[in-house]
Amino acid sequence: MIHLLGIRHHGPGSARSVLAALHTLQPDCILIEGPSDADALLQHVLDPAFVPPVALLINTPIQKQERPQAVFYPFAEFSPEWQAMRFAAQHTIHVRFMDLPCQHGFAIDSEWQAKMAEQAKQEQAKPDPDAALPDAAHSEVLADIDRIDPIRLLAEAAGYQDSERFWEHLVEQQPHAGNVFELVGDAMQAVREHIESQYSEAQQQSYAYYREKLREACMRKALRQAEKDGFQNIVVVCGAWHVPALRELKKTQKDDNALLKGLPKVKTESAWIAWTHGRLNRDSGYGAGIESVGWYAHLWKHYTQTPEGQAIDAEKISIDWLSRFAHALRQQGQDASSAQLIDATQLIQALLSLRGRHLPDLDDLQEAIVSVLHHGYALPQPVLDQLLADEKLGQVPEALQNLPIQQDFAQQCKSFRLKLEAPHKTIELDLRVAFDLAKSQFLHRLKLLGLQWAALENYPKGRGSYKETWTLSWQPENSLFLNEMSVWGNRVDQAAQALIHDQIQHVDDIAILARTIEGILLAALDDSLETALLRLDALSSQQHDPVLLIQALNPLANAVRYGSVRPFNPELLQQIIHRFALRISLSMPLHCQNLNDEVAVERAKQLDQFYQLIDLLDDAELRQAWQSLLVKLLNTETLHGYLQGWCCRIAREQQLIDDAQARTRFSHALSSGQTPEYSAAWFEGFITQQALLLIHDDTLWQLVDQWLLGLSELQLIELLPLLRRTTSSFSHPERQQLAQKSQHGHSVQGKQQGLEALNQARSQQVLAVLQQWLHLPRDQDLPARQADTQEQTV
Structure with missing residues (x-):
């Protein structure tokens, strides 16, 4: 049967x-x-x-x-x-x-x-x-067939608007x-x-229909x-x-x-x-899913706790769910008292009596929570999502993990005390500790393999590189991906080494290869380092674009700093970095010629990135190459105004030119002999994010003031958007100080010059009156007074 x-x-x-x-x-x-x-x-x-x-x-x-x-x-x-x-x-x-x-x-x-x-x-x-x-219609038919929900049709026939509640009342809550x-x-x-009576001929010939048959x-x-x-x-x-x-x-x-x-x-x-x-949701690839996994898991727990033949305790289901929600609210710092739980439970029992049902559903519970525990306000979505998702990761016996790479992965996770959990978990590593360093290398090897489990959150920007923060979240597809990586080796380190070696042989982008080298150092895969560096050197010798070289230099500069906490020989890497920096310094002037406004701004950002990398490396030879590049750009008359202004400011900051030379260049750039467009671009390159220069340097302030006053009305209107964009980089307090300074109509130095031009004769008359009022000695009486004071002292 x-x-x-x-x-x-x-x-x-x-x-x-x-x-x-x-x-x-x-x-x-x-x-x-x-x-x-x-x-x-x-x-x-x-x-x-x-x-x-x-x-x-x-x-x-x-x-x-x-x-x-x-x-x-x-x-x-x-x-x-x-x-x-x-x-x-x-x-x-x-x-x-x-x-x-x-x-x-x-x-x-x-x-x-x-x-x-x-x-x-x-x-x-x-x-x-x-x-x-x-067969284009077949793909549409495939989607239409998959979207048909027979439970929804039954729910509509029974007068339900929600198929989830219909099936729950009909089957899931019934013993x-x-x-x-x-x-x-x-x-x-x-x-x-x-449904099948409404299928068209095209639908019956579709792949979805054929697969179901x-x-x-x-x-x-x-x-x-x-x-x-x-x-x-x-x-x-x-x-x-x-x-x-x-x-x-x-x-x-x-x-x-x-x-x-x-x-x-x-x-x-x-x-x-x-x-x-x-x-296990509605979009799951295996048939029907469910929207509220946490609620169904809650029901199943109470079903299994009820002996066969006995009625399920509806009040216990309600109290247990309400208690969990109240606990979650308290963790969020919100109020949820025991008295409110009692009131909510009584409200649920009353709703069940009115609706003629024995067990509560999720809507009943949420109505009671909103009315009693949350005082009529909408439920906090993070708390609700946490309860409904009930996120957890299952476990499979280690004996069933047949592939060697799976066994190696499980063993290393156990030795490093890393748990495979679905919720996001953050760990912090101190690379000065040997255990944390080994754990970091393991996580970086998985990252090189492409396993989406551990994400590096913070990336050291300064010279300190001994801290790492990782966020871990295991997802089911990671198991499949780990299986796929078994073709590269039986252990995680072997697989990462083989995969990286294969990528090195086929990559042609030096930026990608540079990031790969950084990953090799972080993962301590030393056997691949020399091959990768030689490949990078060969590719870079064919590359003459300094922008691409700067992109590749960034990860290399970060990598060379790891020598303090990650033992490796940086000699070959440093040689390549030196060659990169010298090639950038030699080729950059040519790539700064004949630029439009947008490209000039972008080129200045790339130069600033190059300077930051040079400063990070703290190498005298590279710093000298950078300064030579800056001086060469500064003396290039055909350079775009924005780049000229930017180079002048950086040269002044690094004391390659003194303040007097900077003022001279500033005056020349804003002189009447220049076009307003060039002057505005130069001003933007020099002043962007440098409001303090205008606030405290009165000579520069006067030059800017004179330049603006010398513009015609039409020129000022044309340049106003650019000037507004420049000043938008200033902070609000800086803009306020500049506004106050402009209201005075003259500089601090001008005020001092005005004091020196006062009438001395008239001022002496005022001082004589003040001396009488305040009983102060006059200038001619001071020697006699000082002699009397000395005699009294003796």
Whole structure:
């Protein structure tokens, strides 16, 4: 006898009903929706080291030339399929998967993609570029078919606006097992007939429709094989959508055999990997997902704590969820008292009585939280997301990590006390400590491999380079990526070394190669360093663009500073840095000629970056090369005004010219002999972010004042946007000081000159009156007064 249990993937109520049905039916064979080429992995589900969520990974063999095809079949603890697997293993019941093998699915996918690519190529060769592809509608049909939600149609028929709440009330909150599966199957039968009756001919010829027919034919074939193998009491656990297609086995046998005959296939590999709750959502690649994983996990916990045959305690479900939310609110510094929890619980019980339900759903709980705990305000989204996501990472037994690189990775994570966790976690490393240095090298090797697990947050900008901050967040696809890297070596360091060596041989961009060299030093892959440096030297000798050389110099300059905390011989690296700096110094003047305004500003930024790198390296020879470059640019008369002004300011700061020379150049640039455009550009290059010069240097202030007063009205209007852009780099207090200074109409020096021009005769008369008022001695009385004072002292 065949029992069809139509479920929703990852549903706690479905899982509970499946377990109840299995206890009642006591089958001798259980067939589960899943790829039949992963049957060998079912024997491991009872391993105590398994901690859901986990997933089946099926992929094609790993090759260096291209990424493998792969598909995941995830299972949470409350997934009906997972509970059926464990039940079969616990009761020694034969269990197998019944879906289309991935060895056929991958091959069919490849053939279809090749067919579509060929059609696109033929269409591009046609004279009419607007002509549609013959099967272009099929891709739209594929999306339309995938978007059909049968549960949504049932929910609308039942008067629900939310399919999630409908399915939760109908199945997930109900303790029944009995004929619920027959009722669900009948409902799906009606839905399928309604949907398929509306399919057009093009839809029935689409790839999505064909793929679904293949899957259901394979499921029916597996059922017939189970009967042929002598099993008498067979239970099928599959998505409710497929139940109607599995009811008729004899009528469809001939068509199924014809459909499945001669299918292409490829070689596949399978493994268990850890999964996360965050991936069990509606967009999950495996069938139906769920929006509120945390809520379903909460329901499952209470379902499993309730003995068989007893009613589920609705009040306990409410109190537990409210307590978790209150705890999260308190962590955010918000109020959530015990009295409020009691009031919210009573409100939920009243709502359930009014709505005629036994168990609360998520809407009931959120209404009570908003009304009582949060005083009518909208719920804080971070707290709500944290509870609904309930992010956690499953675990897979180490014995099932078959590839050597997986074992090496797990061993190093254990030795460095790094846990694979889905939530983001920040760690700080002190590279002066040997343990932290080794941990940093391990993380940098993973980064070179391309594993998206650890991200380096802060990057040292100054001369200190002994601190690192990393953010760790493990995602399921990292397991697949780690498998792919096994083609490069059996250990993490070997794989990183081989991959980097291959990249060095094929890279032609010196900036990319320079960043790779920096990564090699950070990861302590010394065997690849000399090869990379020689390759970089060869590429740079063919490169004459100083801008690209500056981009490459940046990571190299950072790398050379690591010698204090990362032991390596920097001699060859320093030689290449010197050659880079000298080439930049020699070629930059030529690349600063005939520039427009935008490129001139960009070139000044690149020169400033070059100067910062020279200053960081703190090398006398390189500093001399930089100063020679600056002086040469400063004396180039055809240089763009912005660059001339910028070079003048930097030369003044580095004391290559004195203040008098700087004022002379300033005066010349703003003189009437120059065009207003040139003067404005020179002024912008000199003054940008240098408001203090104008505030404290009165000579420069007078030069600017005279230049502005000498502009005609039309010239001032044309230059006003540029001047406004220049002054926008000043801070608000600096702009206020400049405004106050401009209101006086003259400089501090002018005030002092005015005091010197006072009438001395008239001032003496005023001083005589003040001396009488204040009883001060007059100038002629001072010697007599001083003599009297000396006699008294004696």
